[in-house]
Amino acid sequence: MADLMRSMEKHSHVPATFDGGLPSVAFSDGRLPHMQIGQMYMAPGPDGHEVPARLTTATVDTSACEMILAYHDPRTDKAWICKAPMSPAELDDYKRFPDTYFGVHLQQGQHAETPMELFDFFHESYKHTPKEKLLEWMANASDFAELKNLSQKELSEIYCERLVYEVMKKKN
Numbered sequence: 403m404a405d406l407m408r409s410m411e412k413h414s415h416v417p418a419t420f421d422g423g424l425p426s427v428a429f430s431d432g433r434l435p436h437m438q439i440g441q442m443y444m445a446p447g448p449d450g451h452e453v454p455a456r457l458t459t460a461t462v463d464t465s466a467c468e469m470i471l472a473y474h475d476p477r478t479d480k481a482w483i484c485k486a487p488m489s490p491a492e493l494d495d496y497k498r499f500p501d502t503y504f505g506v507h508l509q510q511g512q513h514a515e516t517p518m519e520l521f522d523f524f525h526e527s528y529k530h531t532p533k534e535k536l537l538e539w540m541a542n543a544s545d546f547a548e549l550k551n552l553s554q555k556e557l558s559e560i561y562c563e564r565l566v567y568e569v570m571k572k573k574n
Contacts, residue, residue: 437469437486438505439527445473448482448572456539458565459527460504462488462496472524472565479542481568517566524562529555536561 437443439457447453455473458481462469467488474481488496496503508527514520528536533554540549540561549557 436505437471439508440506443473445471446484447473447475448480453477457504459508459524462493462500462503464493464497467493474539474565476539476541479540481565482572483569517570520569521562521566524565525559528558528562531558531561533557540564 437457437460439459442454442456444452445455445457447455453475454477455475457471458474459472460469463485466485467490469486469488470483471486472481472483501507501509514523531554536554536557537546537550540546540557543549549560552560
């Protein structure tokens with residue numbers, strides 16, 4: 403009963419849209435897509451040129467009013483992080499629904515100070531990704547033949563480890 407009461411307190415507002423979607427999406431001009439984890443976008447690649455890439459995880463820097471987006475290019479097996487500005491309406495929606503703003507449940511508000519914390523952040527996103535999908539994303543890896551023989555658990559850990567290496571290379 404207590405859980406029901408907490409839920410009623412938390413969700414007592416009248417939705418701004420009929421379908422329960424985010425107001426910033428429903429009332430936008432449609433020029434920019436609402437970023438959703440797992441979807442493909444034309445994104446600025448590591449060299450600055452736009453490439454088709456999958457959004458793998460994301461968070462928001464509320465003080466800078468910008469999204470921090472992690473992409474993966476399945477053609478090159480490269481992963482990188484870039485930033486994108488947010489409108490005030492998008493930021494309001496994020497503040498109301500931080501854990502589901504990017505289309506999947508992803509706990510927000512964590513900060514990765516070390517490579518291990520960054521690994522844990524990525525692993526939380528990919529630990530249940532099917533082996534076939536991980537192999538698809540890593541198809542261009544030089545050790546692909548060995549990767550195919552690993553378990554899903556081992557493969558997800560290696561994928562996250564490689565994402566951390568890519569981020570660390572970007573920082574240096």
